[in-house]
Amino acid sequence: MSATTAEKAAAKGGSADTGSGAEDERQGTTPRGPLPVTWLVLLGLALLLPTSALLWSGGWPDSLGVDAVTPLDSFADWVIENRQTHPLFLYFLLHISNVATDSVDGVHNLLESLGWAGVLGIAAALAWYVAGAGRKGLKTAGIAVGALAAIGLVDLWSPAMETLALMVVAVTAAAVLGTLLGLAAGLSDTAQRLLRPVLDTMQVLPSFAYLLPLVLIFGTGTPSALITTVIYAVPPMVRLTSLGLRGGAPAVLEASRSLGSTPWQRLWTARLPLARKEMLLGLNQTIMMALSMVVIAAVVGAGGLGESIYSALKSRDFGQGLVAGLAIVLIAVWLDRTTAAAGERSGAATGRWAAGIAAMVGAVALALGQILSRSWPESWTVDVTAPLNSAMEWVVNNFYQDVPVLGGTSAWAGNLTTWVLAPLNDGLQALPWWSVMLLAASLAWLVGTWRGAVTAVLALACIGMLGIWGPSMYTLSQVLVAVAIALLLGFALGILAARVGWAEKLLRPVFDTMQTLPQFIYLIPVVQLFNAGRVAAVTAAAVYALPAVVRITTQGLKNVAPATLEASRSLGATTWQQIRQVQWPLARPALLVAVNQGVVLVLAVVVIGGLVGGGGLGFDVVKGLTASELGTGLTAGVGIVCLGLMLDKLTQPSAARKPQ
Amino acid sequence: MNKNHTARLRRTGIAATGALALLALSACSAADTGSDDKTVSLxxxxxxxxxxxxxxxxxxLENELDYKVETKQMDETPAWDDMSQGKIDAILEDWGHPKEVKRYVEGNKTIVSAGELGVTGHIGWFVPKYVADKNPDITDYKNLNKYADLFKTPESGDKGQFIKGDPSYVSHDNALIKNLDLNYKPIEAGAEATHLAQLEQLYKNKKPFLTYWWTPQWMNATMDLVEVKLPEYKEGCDKDAKKIECAYPDVPLQKWMxxxxxxxxxxAAxxxxxxxxxxDDQNLVAKYVAKDKMTPEKAAEKWVKENKSTWEQWIPKK
Known part of the structure; x- marks a missing residue:
């Protein structure tokens, strides 16, 4: 989900960076300075790496390790011994748990007492009002009603209300916390610098890794689920609030200052109102992130739609899982359109009559909710799971093997493992630690700065010292392959979508859905098609990363000024020439963001890979949670963060280098 | 002047935060587990x-004894932890959690045994019947190396593939493979659902596989698997987890409270x-759910209606 934030940033970057495209052209005319160095470094590496693999043993020496697992495990023991008696728990942590449980229960009771008609009506009235009332509001209201009614229709009303209650509390908490932190980051450079790595970690550290400690400290069910969701959903709110505060037009601020306002007045009357749009976008993103945690919440017993998916997974009922997943998507669409409409309206006055109408619709709905049955009527439901199951079965039966010419998915999986994944993993495992570091450092230096190189080396050192070098290289080999697949497919589809209007129209809703659909749904089909193992993990990851890559690519290609394109066309360039020689180079900054996002998203689902036989760090995280090995799980989680840090430096040309 | 104002505001802010924090603290009372008399949590x-x-x-409990029952779906480890705090009253099927027993039963004595479930669990290594029929001597572990090629997959490379179960289940497979010098590579299936999906898919396509498997398991009704004999289990042979080279013991499944x-x-207790x-009873109801796609409630109702003589003995005499 984090893709969308980055994407929007990418869209911005893309348009702002047309300048750096010009810089490329300039480089083209002058003799290329950095090129020989690049080739020399690559040549050096090509000679050094095989030699080092032959002469030294691979991996990280045990003597340089630090044992983090034992202290973490004894911390778990300490918590269990002391949580009933220690003041820290009695006077602080347990109160958090209780407040969390009570507020979610409170919201849930409220939703129940409104009745289904009440919830529908109020959602519609609210959507209509915030979207600016009138005709434009009608569309937003229609989406709200349609989404909620569809959920009722597939017989998921009651779990959906449980999920909604959890989301309301989680998003409120995340929004408040995010705004406060965002204020700090927006007003102080120090806070901004301090918060950045924290926010990055919050988004990359798999929630499976910290679920167990949360359960031990706060208890299962609502409290842990709520805190996990907040941790994951806060970053975009902080980032966008800070961005909004920093982006306020200098002229307005200067005017406000010259009028003699105090810093606080300036904040309230000028900076915050100017940041409104970004903050609403932040809220929108926070909601989307929170919704992606619904299934994780069910792992610790929070119920709701997540539980429907989780139990569908258990009984391998693909249809039921998909329907529950689509219900989450529908909630996402409803909330996304409502908050987005509120953001676009941007403070235009709505008038008192609109508020009156909205209140009246709400009141009528409320009354209806009391008269009609509280829960969604059973006769108004349809079962769509059976056809979905038979469709999936048909796909599996017909594509698994013996497909004429193509061979079938199990054969592809076998070939990918034998010819790509296994050799890549063997290579990485055979390299001594220092040559892997050298490789990472050189690449980071070539694409970024020497600082990036240092970070990449430190991240690798952290992996080695934690004693997870082997599983990390195993995971790294899969991540690289998954990113490569996502990029190949993503660029191809992106080019298609950018050139052909109807293709984009067709792809867009599919990809929107794919991004919000919980990955737990496709675990079973992926295993049935590709067999449990690394290919299943790689596929799940590539599928997850694909939509963002396509979208950023499309956006980047489309942002190329039409005039430039027109000029090349009038010079007689073919379609392919236009793409390769005009659009592609000019869209480079956006494409680099696509690469970077591909990496981030693939890493985000390493744990899902662990669930389908991917092994490595993802499996260790899963094992840490399910087998109660806190140390193993958290260490592996940190390993994933370190891999992320390193790959980020390898794929993100540093900002410091751009302005020349 | 401006500076002063800000400083004052900031001080007020700090004071307000402090007051709020105090207020929160003053509402101090330890959390309540909140179990009322007629509610049971399973x-x-x-x-x-x-x-x-x-x-x-x-x-x-609901229809015969008038209790209200809450069920909590979650993984086993968090469930044990919840039970020790009274948020869950009972776990009805446990295949062995030595670490948790040590921590909560022997350690802080928050959990006690509630007797046996009546079902005996058995864990072992299994191959499909169509493989055993073709190669009758495969059912002895000593001959497994001979058949390693049969179980080779791209994932296991030049060794035979051994499919492991869910990471939270009791297993010594890695140690067994190593200590018995078997030319096999253990592959993690990741989770129970994916493990089952994988086996089902291989079985349907009549592919050979060697896997960690157990009974009772409702899928035994649709998949015919044959056990591979491991060195006999003797009391204490599984003491050192790294040196194990014997079969899994039979586990009378336990209930805990x-x-x-x-x-x-x-x-209720x-x-x-x-x-x-x-x-057999358990497998039957499990089949209603997993195979016939009944809801657990409907399946339970069906079984209860048809097996009065069995459950009558469970109801406490007044």
């Missing part, structure tokens, strides 16, 4: 076989202690 485990224990117990609930739980049924 764990719903992540596999179908055990899910139906809970479903049947819930149905009887929160210690306070066991004492004060009244009829009594009923759950009495709850005891056979492997």
């Amino acid at each position: 764990h719903t485990p992540t596999w179908v076989g055990a899910e139906v224990n809970t479903a049947v117990a819930k149905y009887l 929160n210690a306070d609930f066991a004492k004060e739980g009244g009829d 009594e009923f759950l202690k009495n709850f005891n049924w056979s492997t």
Whole structure:
């Protein structure tokens, strides 16, 4: 989900960076300075790496390790011994748990007492009002009603209300916390610098890794689920609030200052109102992130739609899982359109009559909710799971093997493992630690700065010292392959979508859905098609990363000024020439963001890979949670963060280098 | 002047935060586990076989003893932790959690045994019958190396592939493969659902596989698997987890209860202690759910209606 934030940033970057495209052209005319160095470094590496693999043993020496697992495990023991008696728990942590449980229960009771008609009506009235009332509001209201009614229709009303209650509390908490932190980051450079790595970690550290400690400290069910969701959903709110505060037009601020306002007045009357749009976008993103945690919440017993998916997974009922997943998507669409409409309206006055109408619709709905049955009527439901199951079965039966010419998915999986994944993993495992570091450092230096190189080396050192070098290289080999697949497919589809209007129209809703659909749904089909193992993990990851890559690519290609394109066309360039020689180079900054996002998203689902036989760090995280090995799980989680840090430096040309 | 104002505001802010914090602290009382007399909270485990224990117990508690039953679906480890705090009253099927038993039963004594479930679990290594029929001597571990090629997959490279179960299940497979010098590579299937999906897919396509497997398992009704004999289990041979080279023992599945609930739980606690049924009963209800796609509630109701003589003995005598 984090893709969308980055994407929007990418869209911005893309348009702002047309300048750096010009810089490329300039480089083209002058003799290329950095090129020989690049080739020399690559040549050096090509000679050094095989030699080092032959002469030294691979991996990280045990003597340089630090044992983090034992202290973490004894911390778990300490918590269990002391949580009933220690003041820290009695006077602080347990109160958090209780407040969390009570507020979610409170919201849930409220939703129940409104009745289904009440919830529908109020959602519609609210959507209509915030979207600016009138005709434009009608569309937003229609989406709200349609989404909620569809959920009722597939017989998921009651779990959906449980999920909604959890989301309301989680998003409120995340929004408040995010705004406060965002204020700090927006007003102080120090806070901004301090918060950045924290926010990055919050988004990359798999929630499976910290679920167990949360359960031990706060208890299962609502409290842990709520805190996990907040941790994951806060970053975009902080980032966008800070961005909004920093982006306020200098002229307005200067005017406000010259009028003699105090810093606080300036904040309230000028900076915050100017940041409104970004903050609403932040809220929108926070909601989307929170919704992606619904299934994780069910792992610790929070119920709701997540539980429907989780139990569908258990009984391998693909249809039921998909329907529950689509219900989450529908909630996402409803909330996304409502908050987005509120953001676009941007403070235009709505008038008192609109508020009156909205209140009246709400009141009528409320009354209806009391008269009609509280829960969604059973006769108004349809079962769509059976056809979905038979469709999936048909796909599996017909594509698994013996497909004429193509061979079938199990054969592809076998070939990918034998010819790509296994050799890549063997290579990485055979390299001594220092040559892997050298490789990472050189690449980071070539694409970024020497600082990036240092970070990449430190991240690798952290992996080695934690004693997870082997599983990390195993995971790294899969991540690289998954990113490569996502990029190949993503660029191809992106080019298609950018050139052909109807293709984009067709792809867009599919990809929107794919991004919000919980990955737990496709675990079973992926295993049935590709067999449990690394290919299943790689596929799940590539599928997850694909939509963002396509979208950023499309956006980047489309942002190329039409005039430039027109000029090349009038010079007689073919379609392919236009793409390769005009659009592609000019869209480079956006494409680099696509690469970077591909990496981030693939890493985000390493744990899902662990669930389908991917092994490595993802499996260790899963094992840490399910087998109660806190140390193993958290260490592996940190390993994933370190891999992320390193790959980020390898794929993100540093900002410091751009302005020349 | 401006500076002063800001400073004052900031001080006020700090004071307000402090006051709020104090207010929160003054509302101090330890968290309550919130179990009222007529509500029982049961764990719903992540596999179908055990899910139906809970479903049947819930149905009887609600319809015969007038209790309200809450079921909590979560992984086993968090469930043990919840039970020690009284948030869950009982777990009805446990295949062995030595670490948790040490921590909560022997350690802080918050959990007590509630007797046996009546079902005996057995874990072992299995191959499909169509493989055993073709290669009759494969059912002895000593001959496994001879057949390593048969089980080779791209994932296991030049060794035979051994498919492991869910990471939370009791298993010594890695140690066994190493200590018995078997030319096999253990492959993690990741989770129970994916493990089952994988086996089902291979079975349907008549592919050979060697896997960690157990009974009772409702899928034994649709998949015919044959056990591979491992060196005989002897008391204590599994003491050192790294040196194990013997088969898995038979496990009489256990029930566990929160210690306070066991004492004060009244009829409900009594009923759950009495709850005891056979492997066939459990498999039957599990099949209703997993194969016939009934809801656990409906399946439990069907079984209860048809098996009065069995469950009558569980109801505490007045």
